[in-house]
Amino acid sequence: MKPGNSNILTINGGSSSIKFALYVAVKPLKRGLYGTVDRIGLSGTNLTFHEGGGKPQASRELIAADHKSAANSLLDWLETQPDFTSVKAVGHRVVHGMKHTEPEIVTPELLAELHRISPYDPDHLPREIELIEAFRLRHPKLPQLACFDTAFHQTMPRVAKLLPIPRRFDAKGIQRYGFHGLSYAYLMEELVRLGDPAATKGRVILAHLGNGASMAAVRDGKSIDTSMGFTPTAGLVMSTRSGDLDPGLAPYLARTEQMTTSQFYKMVNHESGLLGISETSSDMRDLLAKEAADVRAAEAVALFCYQAKKWIGAYAAALGGLDSLVFAGGIGENAQPVRARICEGLTFLGIDLDKARNAETAPVISAPASRVTVRVIRTDEELMIARSVLRTCPAMMVD
Numbered sequence: 001m002k003p004g005n006s007n008i009l010t011i012n013g014g015s016s017s018i019k020f021a022l023y024v025a026v027k028p029l030k031r032g033l034y035g036t037v038d039r040i041g042l043s044g045t046n047l048t049f050h051e052g053g054g055k056p057q058a059s060r061e062l063i064a065a066d067h068k069s070a071a072n073s074l075l076d077w078l079e080t081q082p083d084f085t086s087v088k089a090v091g092h093r094v095v096h097g098m099k100h101t102e103p104e105i106v107t108p109e110l111l112a113e114l115h116r117i118s119p120y121d122p123d124h125l126p127r128e129i130e131l132i133e134a135f136r137l138r139h140p141k142l143p144q145l146a147c148f149d150t151a152f153h154q155t156m157p158r159v160a161k162l163l164p165i166p167r168r169f170d171a172k173g174i175q176r177y178g179f180h181g182l183s184y185a186y187l188m189e190e191l192v193r194l195g196d197p198a199a200t201k202g203r204v205i206l207a208h209l210g211n212g213a214s215m216a217a218v219r220d221g222k223s224i225d226t227s228m229g230f231t232p233t234a235g236l237v238m239s240t241r242s243g244d245l246d247p248g249l250a251p252y253l254a255r256t257e258q259m260t261t262s263q264f265y266k267m268v269n270h271e272s273g274l275l276g277i278s279e280t281s282s283d284m285r286d287l288l289a290k291e292a293a294d295v296r297a298a299e300a301v302a303l304f305c306y307q308a309k310k311w312i313g314a315y316a317a318a319l320g321g322l323d324s325l326v327f328a329g330g331i332g333e334n335a336q337p338v339r340a341r342i343c344e345g346l347t348f349l350g351i352d353l354d355k356a357r358n359a360e361t362a363p364v365i366s367a368p369a370s371r372v373t374v375r376v377i378r379t380d381e382e383l384m385i386a387r388s389v390l391r392t393c394p395a396m397m398v399d
Contacts, residue, residue, distance in 0.1 A: 007032070007086045009078075010385040011135075012093040013128045016040050018070060022083050023386040033083055034382070037062060040070045047077060067127040071134035089143045089393050090135055091385040093182055095124040095232070097148025098173060103388040106132055106144040114146075117173075121231060123269060147388045152181030155222040163230065176234075178226035180208045184216050186384040187326050190377050194363075198323035198373070205315050205322060207308065208379065209338070210329030211239040211282070215308070217315035225318050227311055233269055237307050239282035242272035274300045284331045284338065304331075305341040312342070316349050322372050325351060327365075328379040336361060343374065 005024045012019040021034035035049030045064040050057045060077075064070035078084045091103070098117055104110055111132065118125040132144055153176075161175045184206050191199035198204050204218040213236040216226040227235030227243075237243040245268065253259040259267070267276075275282035277300040280290065284304070290297035316322045327339055336358050343353045350371030358365040366374035 005083075005086055006088045007083055008386045008389045009084075009087045009090045010092075010382040010389075011090060011131055012381055012385065013067065013124070013131045015123045015127065016042070018067070018074060018131065019382060020074065020078075021382040021386070022087070023383070025088065025390055027390075029383065029386050029390065031383070033081060037064065037070050037074055040064050041066055045070065047074065066130075068130045068134065071131045072138075075134060075138055087142065089145060089389050091145045091147055091389040092128060092132055093149065093381060093385055094128050094146045095149045095179060096121045096177065097146070097150045098177075099154065100146075100148050101151050101154045103145050103147045103151070103392050105393070106136075106146050110146060124232075143393060145385075145389050145392055147182060147385045149179045149181040150177045152184045153178035153216070153223045153226050156224055156226070160225045174230055176226070176229045178214070178216065178223070179228045179232045180212070180214050180216070180226075182381040182384045183208050183328060183379040184218075184223065186380055187328055187377055188218065188221060189384075189387075191324065191326070191375075194375075196324055196373065196375075202323040203316075203319035203321055204324045204326065205312055205319070206326050206328065207312070207332055207342075208329040209236075209308065209327065209332035209335075212241065213238045213243075213304075213308075213329065213331070215311045215315060217318050219319055225315060236311060237277075237304055238273045239284075240270050240273045240275045242268040242276070243307065274304060277303060284335050288335065288337060301338070301341075305338055308338075308342045309344075309346065312346065312351075313349070322349055322351070324373045324375065326375045326377055328377050333361070333376055333378050339365065339376070 008023045008025050010021045010023065016038065017040060018037040022032045024030040024032060033049060033051050035047060037045065037047050039045045045062045046059055047062050048057060048059040062070065062073045064073050096117060114125060114129050118129065135142060135144055162170065163175055187206050188199055200221050206216045206218060208214055212232055214226060214228045215236065217224050229235065233241050235243050250264050253264060273282065274284065274287060278287055278296045280297060281287055287297040287301050291301050327333065331338055340353060340358055343351050351374060352367045352370035353365055353374060354367040361376055364373060364375055366372060
């Protein structure tokens with residue numbers, strides 16, 4: 001980065017990690033310094049960073065017992081970086097935004113609202129709030145922007161948002177919200193850039209398959225349904241999250257196992273999914289390597305692919321057909337056997353994969369004759385955050 005450039009800092013706080021990146025505030029945005037703080041709250045908390053310009057990746061160990069101390073350690077380090085002095089605004093990924101439809105400047109009123117709704121997502125929101133507050137304390141004049149993961153799905157029709165429980169809870173904001181919105185917004189912008197007509201006038205299924213996994217049905221550029229619900233635990237089976245479960249399981253386990261609400265929450269969010277079925281790993285790469293010799297790993301992979309196939313079928317029905325299918329996320333972008341198994345048997349929907357293209361993870365992995373275009377797009381939530389800052393606060397980027 002050249003001295004004097006206005007920079008945007010993006011912060012993407014997860015349950016045990018913080019991703020960050022600096023972007024030069026020009027069009028198109030240019031990424032400079034970026035990295036990750038991982039294993040927060042565990043031994044071996046590490047800051048890994050890349051300065052760009054061909055320089056090799058570097059790392060350093062941090063002492064971070066929680067997100068607050070991790071945020072301060074990250075700030076200590078960022079403040080020593082020359083490009084940090086040119087940061088004009090900070091953009092944060094905020095998982096839950098209730099009914100907010102656009103990114104918003106962080107104000108005391110917005111912070112108070114986020115504190116109020118933090119029980120909606122206790123694994124993410126409190127940590128994201130700590131990150132925002134750490135920056136406010138250290139750099140009170142630096143504008144911060146909240147970019148809501150739920151905003152993308154605010155276009156869903158009422159029937160897709162309703163949960164079939166007593167109506168009084170709907171009045172309290174208990175409904176389907178959906179998540180991974182920043183990823184989905186980026187993928188849709190990429191489809192437009194690639195000239196896919198389905199991006200604006202067609203039927204698209206977006207499959208964000210990673211540690212957290214979800215799908216979204218998009219018609220004419222607007223989300224009409226998504227698999228995650230009131231919380232990110234719902235929908236597809238994930239790395240450690242169960243996805244959809246019979247609600248009767250909670251009282252059954254309370255009676256037979258004396259399982260408390262907090263124990264049930266921990267089980268369905270941190271001990272289930274691929275990890276729970278395989279009993280060995282939550283990482284799809286490990287399970288694919290073990291499946292030939294370990295039936296538990298094989299069943300975990302099979303369940304993941306089976307459920308993903310069902311959601312594609314369901315959303316093709318909701319959309320009235322399908323024009324484009326997009327795979328993204330760590331699994332969707334890298335696990336070609338998983339993509340193949342998900343799409344196997346879906347020729348009746350018009351999905352026909354090209355084996356060679358899929359094996360090499362080509363940008364388009366469908367066969368030339370396939371009625372549905374199947375793509376692999378590497379999602380970029382941090383770039384989407386930076387774009388949101390530039391669009392929302394253009395005046396702040398001027399020296």
